[in-house]
Amino acid sequence: MSRITALKTADVRFPTSSSLDGSDAMNPDPDYSAAYLEVCTDAPDGLAGHAFVFTIGRGNDVQVAAIRALSDHLVGRDTAALLDDMGATWRELVHDSQLRWLGPEKGVMHMAVGAAVNALWDLKAKRAGRPLWELLASLTPEEIVALVDFRYLTDALTPDQALDILKRAEPGRAERHAQLVAHGYPAYTTTPGWLGYDDEKLARLCREAVADGFTQVKLKVGADLAEDVRRLGIARDVVGPDIRIAVDANQRWDVDVAIDWMRALAPYDVAWIEEPTSPDDVLGHAAIARGVAPIPVATGEHMANRVMFKQFLQADALQVLQIDATRVAGVNENVAILLLAARFGVPVCPHAGGVGLCEAVQHLSMFDYVAVSGSQEGRMIEYVDHLHEHFVTPVDVQGGRYLAPTAPGAGTEMHARSVTDYTHASGA
C-alpha cells in the first residue's frame, strides 16, 4: 500500500505583462501564473500527480496557501483508496464543513480543491498508463455518474438522466475514439486578438491563423467601440467571409451597454460574444442573449461552480458553454458541467490559453466527444500559442486541430526546470 507523502507547491509566475500577450479590456497587464501542485507518494513507481490553478499574477501566493491548506486532508492517506473512488474524494474535499465556509464552492478555496482533485486524476492516469481523456472515456456510464455530486443539480439533472445521456453515447464510443486518434479535435485561436497588439500585428497574426488552418479567430473588445469596429474591420478584411470571428469583452459591460455595443459590431458577422458582463449575472446574460440574438452568448471561464452553469443553461443565458480546467473543483465538477451541457443540448467550447490550460482542458473535450455529447458539431477548444514549452507533454495543434494526447496523465506536469526558474521571488 502506498501513502501520500507530501503536497509540494510552487508559486510560478511568467512575466507576460511585458509583451502585452494576454491583454484585454479587464486585464491590461496579466502575468500568467500557476499555483503549482505536486502530489507525492511513497509508491515504488515514483509517480507523482501534477496540477495547478491558473492565475494572472498578484495573489498567486494566496492560491498556493489555499492548496497547501489541503495537506491535512491528503498527506498520510492511502493513495489507492483516494484514487479508486474519486467521487468520494471530491465530496470529502469540497464539503469539508469548515473550508466550505470560505466559498462556499467558489473562489480561491474552491480552485484549490480543483488543483488537488486534478493532481489526483493526473496520478491516476499515469498509474493507468493512459492519457486522462482515454481513462475517463473507458469508464462505464455508472462509474462516470458516480464521479458527480448531484447536490443542487437535481432540478435540472438527476443521476438517472445523466445515466441515460451516457448510455445513449455508449454504442459509438469506439468509432469516435478512432476518429479522435486519426483527426484530433477542432481548435480556434485567440493569438491574433489581444488588445495590446497594434494593427500590423493583428493583421499579420490573422493571416497566419488562416494559413495555419484555423477556421475561427477571436478578438478582444470592450475598451473603445470605435477601436473595436476598426480592428474588427481589419480582421474581417484579412480573413475573408468564411472564417468565423468571435469577440470577447472579458466582463467589461453592463447589460444595456452590452446590447448596444454588440448591435454595432453585428455587421461584421460575429461568431459569438464572450463574457459580455459579470460571470455571476445569470439574468443579465439572459437579457443580453435576447437582445443580441442571433449572435450567441459564450461564457463560463469565470463561472464559479456547477450551480451557476445549471442556471445559465436553465435560463438560456448562454448558447456556447466555456468550461475551464482550473476554475471549478477539478475534473469531477467539469464532468458534471459536461453532462449539464449535454442535457440542454448546448455545445462546449472550452476556455484555454493562460498557462497550461490548453494542455489540461483538451482531455475534457475529448472525453466529452467519446463518452458524453458524442459530437464535435459547433465545438472547438481555444488555442493560444503561449508557454507550452514549460510542459512535459505540450499540446500538439496542427492544421487547426488538437491532436489526441497519447502520453499517460492529464498533461499538467511542468518541467522541473521551468518551475525552478520561474518560482516567484526566489526564481529567475
Place this chain on the structure above:
Amino acid sequence: MSRITALKTADVRFPTSSSLDGSDAMNPDPDYSAAYLEVCTDAPDGLAGHAFVFTIGRGNDVQVAAIRALSDHLVGRDTAALLDDMGATWRELVHDSQLRWLGPEKGVMHMAVGAAVNALWDLKAKRAGRPLWELLASLTPEEIVALVDFRYLTDALTPDQALDILKRAEPGRAERHAQLVAHGYPAYTTTPGWLGYDDEKLARLCREAVADGFTQVKLKVGADLAEDVRRLGIARDVVGPDIRIAVDANQRWDVDVAIDWMRALAPYDVAWIEEPTSPDDVLGHAAIARGVAPIPVATGEHMANRVMFKQFLQADALQVLQIDATRVAGVNENVAILLLAARFGVPVCPHAGGVGLCEAVQHLSMFDYVAVSGSQEGRMIEYVDHLHEHFVTPVDVQGGRYLAPTAPGAGTEMHARSVTDYTHASGA
C-alpha cells in the same frame, strides 16, 4: 500627513465546536474564527482601524494570507487620501486586475478586500469620533452614492435611482436618529435553536428568549424531517402563538426537497425559511419561493456580491434579505445592497452571530433605518449570545433590541488579550 505603516494580521480561533454552539445541518462542528486585521498608521492620534473576516476554523490561515496580500496596495499610502474617498479606495482594491482573477468578486480574496475596507471605515469613524452608523448617516445622498460601484447594477439600480431613494429618506433623518438613540433596533435570537442542543436546552432557551423580550426565535432544521417537526413542536409549545419562529436549513436541500420539507413544517407557522439551498441558486430560490409561499424565503449571508443580490431581488427569489458584514467587500458593497433592497422594497434582516458579526452589522441596519429605507417594519438583526466579551465595544441588546452604539468606530476591535490568547497554533 500620516501614512499607513502596516497591515497586522492574526489567525484567531475559538474552540466553539466543543460545545456544539453554532451547530447546524451543514456545519456540525464550527470553530468560530476571525481572520483579524489591524491597519496601523504613523499619525500622532495613535488610532488604528480594526476589522476581520469571520470563518469557522480550518482555512482561517488562508483568509489571513489573502488579507496580507493587500499590504502592497495600502502600506505607505496617505491615510487621509484613502479615507476621504472611500468609493475610489473600494474600486482600487476590488478591481485590481490581477487579484480580481481569484474571484472575481467572490470567496477568499473578495472577503479580504472587505476586511481592508471595513478596517479603513473603522479608522475613519474613530478619527471622526463617531460610531460608524452615525458617520454613514451623516453623509449627504450624493456622498453615499459616491461610495457605491454601480458596475453590473445599472439594469436594476442606477446612480440617479439611488439618489432618489436617499433624498426621499432625507427629511426624516433627525427624527429616526432620535428614535434609534431612544429605543434601539429590533433583534431576534438564534441562541435556542442550534441543532446540537437537546430538547431540554431548546425549551429552556426558548423560554428565556421570550422572557428576555425577543419576539422571534430561529431554529436550525434540515438534517431530519421528523426531528425538525418534533423540535418545532416543542418550540411552538413553549413560545406560544405570538412569537415568530423562523427556520434555517443552511443550504442543505435541493429545490424539490426544500419545497416538500417546508410544506411539512408550515403548520407550525414559520416566519421564514432561511438558506433552503445553494446561495448561488437564484432560479432555485425563485422556484422554492413560489413553492412555499406565503412563507418568505430569507437568504444572503453566503451570497458573494452585489450582483447576486441584484438577481435575487429581480427574480423575487428572496423576501427577506440577509446582509453579512464580512462576506462581501465591506461597508461600500453593503451600502449598494441596502440600496438595492430599498429599490425593490424588500426588508433587510442581517445575518449575525459568529465572532463579532453582531458588533459589525448593527451599524449597517441603523444606517439603513436613518438614511436609506427609513423603516424598521419587518426588519430585525439576528442576535446570538456568543463571544461578545472579546470585543472592546460589545453590542448591548436589551429587551429584544440592539441599543444604538455610541463609541467611535465600527465596533470591530477585539481586546488585544483575546487576539493573543486565541491566536491559532501559538495561542492558548
